[in-house]
Amino acid sequence: MREISYVEPKDLSEAVKVLGENEGRATVIAGGTNLIPSLRSGETAPEVVVNLASLENLAYVKAERETISIGALTTISDLISSEIILKESPILSMAAGRLGNPLTRNRATIGGNLADASPAADMVPPLLALEASVHAVGGAGKQREIALDRFFQGPNQTVLRQDEIVTHIHFSKMKNPAWGSHIKLGLRNAMAISVVSIAVMLQMEDDVCQKARVALGAVAPKPLRAYHVEGILEGTRIDSKTLDACSRVVTEEISPISDIRASSTYRTQATAVLLRRAIAEALEKRRQG
Numbered sequence: 001m002r003e004i005s006y007v008e009p010k011d012l013s014e015a016v017k018v019l020g021e022n023e024g025r026a027t028v029i030a031g032g033t034n035l036i037p038s039l040r041s042g043e044t045a046p047e048v049v050v051n052l053a054s055l056e057n058l059a060y061v062k063a064e065r066e067t068i069s070i071g072a073l074t075t076i077s078d079l080i081s082s083e084i085i086l087k088e089s090p091i092l093s094m095a096a097g098r099l100g101n102p103l104t105r106n107r108a109t110i111g112g113n114l115a116d117a118s119p120a121a122d123m124v125p126p127l128l129a130l131e132a133s134v135h136a137v138g139g140a141g142k143q144r145e146i147a148l149d150r151f152f153q154g155p156n157q158t159v160l161r162q163d164e165i166v167t168h169i170h171f172s173k174m175k176n177p178a179w180g181s182h183i184k185l186g187l188r189n190a191m192a193i194s195v196v197s198i199a200v201m202l203q204m205e206d207d208v209c210q211k212a213r214v215a216l217g218a219v220a221p222k223p224l225r226a227y228h229v230e231g232i233l234e235g236t237r238i239d240s241k242t243l244d245a246c247s248r249v250v251t252e253e254i255s256p257i258s259d260i261r262a263s264s265t266y267r268t269q270a271t272a273v274l275l276r277r278a279i280a281e282a283l284e285k286r287r288q289g
Helices: 012-021 035-041 076-081 083-088 090-097 102-107 110-115 124-129 227-233 240-253 264-288
Strands: 005-007 026-029 048-051 061-063 067-071 133-137 143-147 152-154 165-172 178-185 196-205 208-217
Touching (some): 012 165, 090 178, 090 196, 124 196, 196 264, 208 227, 227 240
Parallel strands (some): 005 048
Antiparallel strands (some): 067 165
């Protein structure tokens, strides 16, 4: 095994500088729940590892007047315990509670979960349904905001440049009453890697859906929004015929693969069934108040 240089920057600007000086040779580590296994298996072989764990100013959950901001180094456990997240985005809290085991949740960060860009990343579907954006900083302190639905390019690939680091994620508070649901299907239990995951957000006025956001994970090369399904839901009174149409259309929006966890056929069929269940679950929460 070749030697790896280890750098623990004192601040964000130093971290960005190190990445820029070692373009193509360096990688970032925060919680390490993804990188450490990759290093052990040889799947990843960087020459330089830049540890962000000591940058405490990147770990926070803040409620502002109209938005929620989450620092990239916020752990999944912190999301679960956050009263702000539970109140403003319960589907995100729900998804966090289904990620891995307690040890993993105590180490894994939300920024790392996004930057790793796994098609099955647990935190991505709820954040897509919340229309979140990713904020990153690069060379010379240049900052940019990236809509999450444009952040992923493929398996383990994002639009981040070599010298860019995710600083925080933010999304708007719901201005109108909204109800959501999150479903994760694993081989044995929620701690397993997703076979299919779905997040739904519905804004209703009377019995008509005014706005729908539907996001899917583990059923395409990257997490995605089901825009055609959203179009079916919006402006309609959601009934069994609407749910039937959503189940049909969603199979045309996904492109699942076959792997050791499930076949593409199984994923397709499961997605159609679970989407219907997720929408019904969100509507039931509305009825319950």
